[in-house]
Amino acid sequence: MIHYELMLLLRVMPKTELKTVLKRTANMIFEKGGIIRKLENLGTRDMPYKTSVHGVVYNKASYFLYEFNVPPTSIDQLLDEYGRDIDIIRRRIYKKIEPEQFECTLDDELKPPPYRKDVLALVEQSKKGDKPKFKYNTGLDYYPFQK
Amino acid sequence: MNSLLRRVPSYSIISNNSLRKLCSTDAPDFNMENPFEKDKQQCILCKQNIQVDYKNVRLLSQFQSPYTGRIYGKHITGLCAKQQDKLEKEIVKAQSAGLMATYLKEPVFLQDPELFDVEKPLRPHRF
Ligand SMILES: [Zn+2]
Numbered sequence: 001m002i003h004y005e006l007m008l009l010l011r012v013m014p015k016t017e018l019k020t021v022l023k024r025t026a027n028m029i030f031e032k033g034g035i036i037r038k039l040e041n042l043g044t045r046d047m048p049y050k051t052s053v054h055g056v057v058y059n060k061a062s063y064f065l066y067e068f069n070v071p072p073t074s075i076d077q078l079l080d081e082y083g084r085d086i087d088i089i090r091r092r093i094y095k096k097i098e099p100e101q102f103e104c105t106l107d108d109e110l111k112p113p114p115y116r117k118d119v120l121a122l123v124e125q126s127k128k129g130d131k132p133k134f135k136y137n138t139g140l141d142y143y144p145f146q147k
Numbered sequence: 148m149n150s151l152l153r154r155v156p157s158y159s160i161i162s163n164n165s166l167r168k169l170c171s172t173d174a175p176d177f178n179m180e181n182p183f184e185k186d187k188q189q190c191i192l193c194k195q196n197i198q199v200d201y202k203n204v205r206l207l208s209q210f211q212s213p214y215t216g217r218i219y220g221k222h223i224t225g226l227c228a229k230q231q232d233k234l235e236k237e238i239v240k241a242q243s244a245g246l247m248a249t250y251l252k253e254p255v256f257l258q259d260p261e262l263f264d265v266e267k268p269l270r271p272h273r274f
């Protein structure tokens with residue numbers, strides 16, 4: 001199953017109301033046959049930019065992060081249902097990124113162009129379009145007669 | 148002709164290389180790798196083994212211009228192509244999720260240390 005992350009920005013409200021909203025949003029995931037792995041409160045703070053949804057302009061929001069597994073087909077339904085919830089200012093679902101190891105290519109990128117691998121590949125590619133050159137098949141690396 | 152060749156004593160057919168070895172025992176070994184080669188350069192994210200994440204807004208905002216909120220290019224940040232690509236994607240994700248400012252760097256992050264010199268790009272740019 002794919003690991004998803006849901007970023008929820010909720011309207012600032014008292015604790016009891018917040019509890020019901022979180023329960024409601026969590027239940028939507030359970031209804032789709034999903035599992036919640038983590039629920040994190042990232043605090044209440046000023047948003048970097050104001051957002052107007054459901055006819056109200058918001059400058060502050062409570063940030064919540066869900067980590068969950070759900071069938072990929074139900075992601076669209078989830079986003080649609082959250083979009084119609086008037087307590088939710090903004091919602092985004094992303095795939096959880098797995099840490100990956102790779103070789104740093106900075107050293108190669110800092111070389112002068114004729115030594116770079118990608119430039120060499122380009123040169124090689126441009127040679128493919130050249131017209132075929134006639135070969136004399138004399139076994140010599142020069143033309144033996146006067147031209 | 149064949150018989151002539153056969154009469155050539157075997158000790159006279161010594162290759163140039165082995166002859167040199169016979170002459171002196173401390174001949175330099177030319178197959179060694181370049182002893183003056185510099186250490187491989189690594190970008191700051193690869194060196195510190197940092198995974199770029201869209202929730203780490205403090206790190207992401209260090210690659211953002213405080214005047215326009217735009218992401219600095221590879222020639223300014225000094226990152227490798229892959230890390231720069233990942234960074235740009237994560238910044239777009241963070242901005243879309245309402246975690247990060249788009250047209251400015253948030254004032255709380257303005258005092259953060261600089262990871263690179265904006266005035267000294269690797270190659271000149273059009274601004
Ligand atoms: Zn790197």
